[in-house]
Amino acid sequence: xxxxxxxxxxxxxxxxxxxxxxxxxxxxxxxxxxxxxxxxxxxxxxxxxxxxxxxxxxxxxxxxxxxxxxxxxxxxxxxxxxxxxxxxxxxxxxxxxxxxxxxxxxxxxxxxxxxxxxxxxxxxxxxxxxxxxxxxxxxxxxxxxxxxxxxxxxxxxxxxxxxxxxxxxxxxxxxxxxxxxxxxxxxxxxxxxxxxxxxxxxxxxxxxxxxxxxxxxxxxxxxxxxxxxxxxxxxxxxxxxxxxxxxxxxxxxxxxxxxxxxxxxxxxxxxxxxxxxxxxxxxxxxxxxxxxxxxxxxxxxxxxxxxxxxxxxxxxxxxxxxxxxxxxxxxxxxxxxxxxxxxxxxxxxxxxxxxxxxxxxxxxxxxxxxxxxxxxxxxxxxxxxxxxxxxxxxxxxxxxxxxxxxxxxxxxxxxxxxxxxxxxxxxxxxxxxxxxxxxxxxxxxxxxxxxxxxxxxxxxxxxxxxxxxxxxxxxxxxxxxxxxxxxxxxxxxxxxxxxxxxxxxxxxxxxxxxxxxxxxxxxxxxxxxxxxxxxxxxxxxxxxxxxxxxxxxxxxxxxxxxxxxxxxxxxxxxxxxxxxxxxxxxxxxxxxxxxxxxxxxxxxxxxxxxxxxxxxxxxxxxxxxxxxxxxxxxxxxxxxxxxxxxxxxxxxxxxxxxxxxxxxxxxxxxxxxxxxxxxxxxxxxxxxxxxxxxxxxxxxxxxxxxxxxxxxxxxxxxxxxxxxxxxxxxxxxxxxxxxxxxxxxxxxx
Amino acid sequence: xxxxxxxxxxxxxxxxxxxxxxxxxxxxxxxxxxxxxxxxxxxxxxxxxxxxxxxxxxxxxxxxxxxxxxxxxxxxxxxxxxxxxxxxxxxxxxxxxxxxxxxxxxxxxxxxxxxxxxxxx
Numbered sequence: 001x002x003x004x005x006x007x008x009x010x011x012x013x014x015x016x017x018x019x020x021x022x023x024x025x026x027x028x029x030x031x032x033x034x035x036x037x038x039x040x041x042x043x044x045x046x047x048x049x050x051x052x053x054x055x056x057x058x059x060x061x062x063x064x065x066x067x068x069x070x071x072x073x074x075x076x077x078x079x080x081x082x083x084x085x086x087x088x089x090x091x092x093x094x095x096x097x098x099x100x101x102x103x104x105x106x107x108x109x110x111x112x113x114x115x116x117x118x119x120x121x122x123x124x125x126x127x128x129x130x131x132x133x134x135x136x137x138x139x140x141x142x143x144x145x146x147x148x149x150x151x152x153x154x155x156x157x158x159x160x161x162x163x164x165x166x167x168x169x170x171x172x173x174x175x176x177x178x179x180x181x182x183x184x185x186x187x188x189x190x191x192x193x194x195x196x197x198x199x200x201x202x203x204x205x206x207x208x209x210x211x212x213x214x215x216x217x218x219x220x221x222x223x224x225x226x227x228x229x230x231x232x233x234x235x236x237x238x239x240x241x242x243x244x245x246x247x248x249x250x251x252x253x254x255x256x257x258x259x260x261x262x263x264x265x266x267x268x269x270x271x272x273x274x275x276x277x278x279x280x281x282x283x284x285x286x287x288x289x290x291x292x293x294x295x296x297x298x299x300x301x302x303x304x305x306x307x308x309x310x311x312x313x314x315x316x317x318x319x320x321x322x323x324x325x326x327x328x329x330x331x332x333x334x335x336x337x338x339x340x341x342x343x344x345x346x347x348x349x350x351x352x353x354x355x356x357x358x359x360x361x362x363x364x365x366x367x368x369x370x371x372x373x374x375x376x377x378x379x380x381x382x383x384x385x386x387x388x389x390x391x392x393x394x395x396x397x398x399x400x401x402x403x404x405x406x407x408x409x410x411x412x413x414x415x416x417x418x419x420x421x422x423x424x425x426x427x428x429x430x431x432x433x434x435x436x437x438x439x440x441x442x443x444x445x446x447x448x449x450x451x452x453x454x455x456x457x458x459x460x461x462x463x464x465x466x467x468x469x470x471x472x473x474x475x476x477x478x479x480x481x482x483x484x485x486x487x488x489x490x491x492x493x494x495x496x497x498x499x500x501x502x503x504x505x506x507x508x509x510x511x512x513x514x515x516x517x518x519x520x521x522x523x524x525x526x527x528x529x530x531x532x533x534x535x536x537x538x539x540x541x542x543x544x545x546x547x548x549x550x551x552x553x554x555x556x557x558x559x560x561x562x563x564x565x566x567x568x569x570x571x572x573x574x575x576x577x578x579x580x581x582x583x584x585x586x587x588x589x590x591x592x593x594x595x596x597x598x599x600x601x602x603x604x605x606x607x608x609x610x611x612x613x614x615x616x617x618x619x620x621x622x623x624x625x626x627x628x629x630x631x632x633x634x635x636x637x638x639x640x641x642x643x644x645x646x647x648x649x650x651x652x653x654x655x656x657x658x659x660x661x662x663x664x665x666x667x668x669x670x671x672x673x674x675x676x677x678x679x680x681x682x683x684x685x686x687x688x689x690x691x692x693x694x695x696x697x698x699x700x701x702x703x704x705x706x707x708x709x710x711x712x713x714x715x716x717x718x719x720x721x722x723x724x725x726x727x728x729x730x731x732x733x734x735x736x737x738x739x740x741x742x743x744x745x746x747x748x749x
Numbered sequence: 750x751x752x753x754x755x756x757x758x759x760x761x762x763x764x765x766x767x768x769x770x771x772x773x774x775x776x777x778x779x780x781x782x783x784x785x786x787x788x789x790x791x792x793x794x795x796x797x798x799x800x801x802x803x804x805x806x807x808x809x810x811x812x813x814x815x816x817x818x819x820x821x822x823x824x825x826x827x828x829x830x831x832x833x834x835x836x837x838x839x840x841x842x843x844x845x846x847x848x849x850x851x852x853x854x855x856x857x858x859x860x861x862x863x864x865x866x867x868x869x870x
Contacts, residue, residue, distance in 0.1 A: 523800060523829060524754075524755070524802075527829040528755045528757070528758050528829070531755075531758050531761075531762075531829060531850050531851065532755075532757050532758050532761045534851060535758070535761035535762050535764070535765045535853070536761055538765050538854070539761070539764050539765045539768050542765070542768045542769060543768055563851050566829070566851050567851075570829065570830060570831060574830075574834065578834075579800060579830055579834060579835075580830075580834045580835055580838065583799065583800070583805060583807060583835065583838060584807075584835075584837065584838045587837065588835065588836075588837040588838050591836065591837045592833060592834050592835075592836070592837075595833050595836065596833065
């Protein structure tokens with residue numbers, strides 16, 4: 001069976017579907033699909049009926065569910081893994097919960113609404129097998145594994161135009177299904193790597209959840225091991241699901257899981273012994289205490305147990321306490337190192353300042369068991385602003401919140417001294433910073449702050465605050481210094497990078513200006529001169545009337561030669577700087593390119609506005625280069641360019657190459673200004689705004705995607721059969737990134 | 750009337766057209782000059798260079814058309830550039846046509862005027 005082309009494959013699938021519904025025979029049906037068909041038909045569904053999935057709840061309900069859902073925190077990660085499908089392949093990303101209800105739909109607005117109209121892929125729709133029969137989301141949940149479902153593999157006919165890949169995500173805490181990550185598009189677009197991509201995304205999310213879980217575990221251990229060390233009885237520590245994260249060295253529960261009733265209570269320990277699980281104060285976990293197996297009331301055995309442990313541990317109780325303390329110190333150190341490493345990794349990845357500061361605040365608060373952590377930036381005007389805030393509470397401080405640097409405050413003390421400072425009590429203290437802290441709920445109880453020394457001054461401060469409980473331990477300041485140093489590094493890196501980019505942008509801009517000047521000079525000088533000579537020659541010819549034939553011929557030849565020279569000069573000037581770009585912007589300039597292209601090109605760039613000059617020039621030369629490459633490839637068939645105006649993009653397809661049914665395409669897409677998934681951030685020093693993509697820290701404000709896509713395989717391929725050369729996109733993306741620093745300056749000036 | 754930012758070219762072009770029995774009633778090197786001359790001289794046709802130094806001939810065309818207030822376009826755009834370079838901009842402008850500077854002649858202007866009148870009918 002040759003199913004090498006998508007159209008053919010889909011026809012085969014349709015025949016299989018008809019056969020199955022006709023007489024129940026399964027022909028050329030993959031096992032997971034066949035299983036799902038059986039399940040769906042057994043549930044008694046009419047496959048011909050257009051049955052849109054049930055809608056659960058209203059929009060706000062769904063949004064609340066999504067925000068509370070464990071996968072909600074992984075949305076940026078999912079977007080990062082799958083943005084290629086959403087941005088460049090006209091797919092949508094769907095996330096469902098463990099019941100198959102869609103919680104989040106992400107993708108291009110147009111595609112999203114098209115797909116939603118056709119198949120009801122909206123937030124709140126129920127895409128379980130019960131709700132929508134065989135489909136990627138429902139079948140991935142039912143089969144508890146990744147699955148690709150396309151065309152007539154969908155049991156319900158109205159979804160036959162869809163091609164979807166989905167993979168389930170499991171909670172590392174207890175192994176239960178959390179939901180499904182899915183990418184959905186139409187069958188006309190075949191991207192076989194979509195299944196691998198969703199699988200990779202689900203693994204990445206699971207790894208992310210696991211690392212969060214490990215951090216929670218470490219925090220619980222750090223907080224309670226001390227208490228456990230001083231407790232006379234044998235104790236173990238378990239998470240909310242009953243997963244044991246710390247056991248008594250003699251082995252009270254023997255690791256693994258303990259089945260804890262909701263809210264705590266009696267538990268069964270290995271060896272048939274009984275124990276009791278007590279919920280931890282304000283934490284998602286339990287302390288598990290062993291009870292004597294000799295029975296009786298709860299109270300009495302506890303006393304017996306106490307006595308038993310005391311007698312058995314006599315003589316080595318000091319050793320045990322020592323052991324626990326060493327363990328605790330080691331755990332703390334490991335935790336601190338891990339937190340520092342996470343921040344350092346962010347910095348090495350050139351994450352945005354916002355992301356780095358945010359992570360520092362979170363790590364510091366978690367590490368110290370503080371209710372709030374703030375990264376403050378000292379401003380030259382005697383104020384300070386919030387660069388990052390993390391809290392265990394509900395109320396938050398937005399980035400950029402400004403407060404007067406006055407009154408009683410750790411930040412004030414640090415700024416004055418340039419050294420770490422602390423306030424072990426807030427009794428009788430007041431000032432604007434404390435007033436601000438009081439608006440966050442419980443007022444400050446104790447604080448500690450370390451200076452961020454960057455750019456040769458006290459740039460800012462990291463402050464951790466507790467609203468209750470004990471004061472910070474003696475060594476807290478020294479533990480925070482590493483974080484302050486990392487923040488300082490990030491700030492200097494960012495400044496250096498900005499300066500480098502700015503200087504590159506200046507060079508590029510200077511070169512552009514020079515080209516424009518040369519073009520102008522040619523136009524105003526040599527070209528006008530030629531025109532003038534031409535007019536004089538024409539006038540002379542007109543005035544002379546009947547001259548000898550030889551003289552007339554010489555004159556005509558001179559006029560013709562002059563016209564040729566003018567033409568040559570015009571070509572030269574056009575290559576140096578396109579005059580139409582200066583006069584009319586991208587739209588007319590690209591039209592000229594399309595008209596002059598050796599390959600026939602259909603172009604749709606309606607709606608292009610005027611952009612900063614550097615951006616226009618980069619885009620122009622990008623398209624020009626792309627067209628030249630198309631022209632040098634073997635094909636001379638047709639070329640099409642399209643792009644809806646509202647997306648502000650110019651999209652270009654290269655000629656079809658009809659060899660073996662392959663259709664390489666060249667697409668150029670310009671997006672300016674940054675779309676909704678991109679937002680303005682601030683330079684860490686607050687001097688000038690920079691553009692960063694939300695969830696993606698790289699500075700990439702204008703996306704320029706140049707990819708020759710093999711329509712058959714979806715793989716990126718070079719257009720020409722010549723030797724490999726660097727991908728245009730890379731060159732141009734780098735160029736444009738540099739240009740934009742200059743361009744943005746122009747915009748903000 | 751001719752509008753071009755290069756005085757030498759202006760003079761040479763005027764002389765050429767005068768030699769071909771077309772009277773050049775005025776010349777201008779800037780937009781302001783062109784606007785005031787147009788109101789004063791009411792020329793039958795105006796040749797406007799697309800690239801007028803720092804000014805845009807296309808903008809000037811729109812400005813001049815506003816001045817005559819719908820009485821029918823009388824502007825022909827000229828340039829040392831190729832027509833194809835500005836095709837879309839010329840199309841969008843109210844001018845009746847385009848003439849490459851290298852092909853400037855009284856006959857060519859007449860042809861464009863006749864063509865525009867025919868189309869207008």
